[in-house]
Amino acid sequence: MSSSKPPTEDDVLAQAAKWQDQGRQVALATVVATWGSSPRPVGSQLVVDQRNNMLGSVSGGCIEGAVVHEARQVMESGQPRVLEFGVSDEQAWEVGLACGGTVKVFVERLE
Amino acid sequence: MKRELLDRLLEARAAKRPLALITALATGRQALFCDNKLSGDLGLGDDRVGSLRQAIAADRSGVLDGDDGLFVQVVNPPLRMVVVGAVHIAQTLVPMATLAGYEVIVVDPRRAWATAERFPGVTLTTEWPDDTLTGLGLDRRCAVVTLTHDPKLDDPALAVALGSEAFYIGALGSKRTHGRRLERLRSRGFTKAELARIHGPIGLALGARSPAEIAVSILAQVTQVLYQAPAPRSAEAAG
Numbered sequence: 001m002s003s004s005k006p007p008t009e010d011d012v013l014a015q016a017a018k019w020q021d022q023g024r025q026v027a028l029a030t031v032v033a034t035w036g037s038s039p040r041p042v043g044s045q046l047v048v049d050q051r052n053n054m055l056g057s058v059s060g061g062c063i064e065g066a067v068v069h070e071a072r073q074v075m076e077s078g079q080p081r082v083l084e085f086g087v088s089d090e091q092a093w094e095v096g097l098a099c100g101g102t103v104k105v106f107v108e109r110l111e
Numbered sequence: 112m113k114r115e116l117l118d119r120l121l122e123a124r125a126a127k128r129p130l131a132l133i134t135a136l137a138t139g140r141q142a143l144f145c146d147n148k149l150s151g152d153l154g155l156g157d158d159r160v161g162s163l164r165q166a167i168a169a170d171r172s173g174v175l176d177g178d179d180g181l182f183v184q185v186v187n188p189p190l191r192m193v194v195v196g197a198v199h200i201a202q203t204l205v206p207m208a209t210l211a212g213y214e215v216i217v218v219d220p221r222r223a224w225a226t227a228e229r230f231p232g233v234t235l236t237t238e239w240p241d242d243t244l245t246g247l248g249l250d251r252r253c254a255v256v257t258l259t260h261d262p263k264l265d266d267p268a269l270a271v272a273l274g275s276e277a278f279y280i281g282a283l284g285s286k287r288t289h290g291r292r293l294e295r296l297r298s299r300g301f302t303k304a305e306l307a308r309i310h311g312p313i314g315l316a317l318g319a320r321s322p323a324e325i326a327v328s329i330l331a332q333v334t335q336v337l338y339q340a341p342a343p344r345s346a347e348a349a350g
Contacts (some may be wrong), residue, residue, distance in 0.1 A: 013124075017117055028112060032136065032182040033174065043172030043184055080139035106182060108139050111113045 012056035016047040016110050025050040026110040027071035031058050035086070036101035050075055058105050059085075071107050080108040116143055116151050120186065127188035129167045133159075133175065134182045170252075189214040192333070193247065195240045195268040196258035197224035200283065204256070204326035205233055211330060213254070218243045220264070241267035249275035254333050256313065258283045266295055273305055279336045281313035281329060288312075310336070 012028075020026045029046040031038075039060035046056040046064065048071045058067055063085045070083055086102025116132075123130050123145045130145040135153055142151035144163045149155055162176050166183050175181040192208045194201050197219035205215050209232075216234045219225040225237050236243050240257075249255065255272040256279075257265040265282060269292075272280045282292060289311035296306055314328030315335070334340075 013117060014121060017114070017121060020114060030134075030182070030184065032134075033179070041172075080136070082136050106134065106136055108112055108134075110117065 012045045012047045015055045019049050025075040027075050029067045029107045032106045033104040038101035074107045129187045131163050132184040190252050192254045200322040203323040241271050244271040249277045251276040253277045254279035256281050279333050281310040283313045
């Protein structure tokens with residue numbers, strides 16, 4: 001296939017393996033649940049390395065910054081986390097989804 | 112995720128095997144379900160296997176059995192689109208469908224049309240369409256699009272597609288052309304109900320003119336049918 005193919009979920013996973021092979025720390029973020037309108041469906045994935053390089057998406061760009069920030073901590077601790085973003089979110093997130101939905105994102109380190 | 116599990120997942124995906132990755136969200140422990148076997152560091156009872164099979168069949172990722180501590184990621188082989196006719200519209204439809212994630216197969220026995228130069232990077236065959244379509248084993252993750260206008264090429268392809276579970280069948284041609292096509296297929300023994308599966312004239316009614324615009328209308332309709340979205344009112348007037 002040509003290299004102009006867009007990032008599918010599979011390319012995200014292949015990229016995670018590739019980055020790890022290059023000696024980078026890698027974390028994966030996966031949308032595990034959505035309520036209301038959300039820009040990306042359940043199963044959507046984002047891979048990020050310790051230098052904040054990323055591929056894929058878990059929203060339309062609304063929460064990626066916060067997910068990357070959390071991913072850095074998951075890379076260090078190795079402890080997976082479940083993050084929740086949404087307008088009704090009680091947590092101190094400075095970010096939310098403009099569309100009014102809520103998403104739950106699982107972040108894990110590639111071991 | 113353990114690298115070993117990721118490698119196994121990527122290997123199974125490359126072999127086009129349907130699979131599911133199950134994650135315990137609290138601990139990060141994971142299991143891979145593929146070829147009816149579970150592996151990994153997450154223990155799952157055999158009673159879960161039915162639910163995993165259902166998730167794969169529905170191509171739906173999500174929580175397992177309403178247990179929001181267990182997440183299932185379904186990885187199915189790509190959807191396929193068989194394009195009969197290596198014509199001008201196909202040259203724009205093929206890259207668009209590829210971008211949308213389809214594995215595209217172009218069929219045209221006319222060697223002047225079916226050249227790698229006109230269709231770089233896709234599977235191209237110059238066999239007769241019915242032979243190719245039969246050999247592909249069309250399933251419900253397949254779309255079949257006929258674009259030749261030539262009954263010798265389109266009709267046999269449509270006959271094979273109608274005998275399959277393909278989720279989408281569409282045929283290019285005016286209402287008049289399509290009417291004559293349906294008559295020919297009826298004389299081959301297909302019923303009216305069977306023939307109603309063919310989207311013809313193909314595509315959503317966007318008023319498309321150029322090959323690229325017609326390709327947009329075709330891919331839009333394929334997407335609409337895939338997700339069983341309600342047809343826009345204007346679709347009645349498609350042509």
